[in-house]
Amino acid sequence: MSEETVPQEGGADARPKGLIQQMEELMAALNADLSALDADLRSAAGQERQAGVEGHAE
Secondary structure, eight states, rough: OOOOOBSSSSSSTTTTTTTTHHHHHHHHHHHHHHHHHHHHHHHHHHHHHHHHHHHOOO
């Protein structure tokens, strides 16, 4: 069974990435995106709670 590879950018001397390396890079990028999304959602939820508290304080 052969390992599927995709050439890297950078010319003919660059070694192609292995499938496992590609998967690790994709998982790292996905993890970073999910962390950013989590932070955005927590921030939005905090702002909604703050607006709700301010609205009931009057």
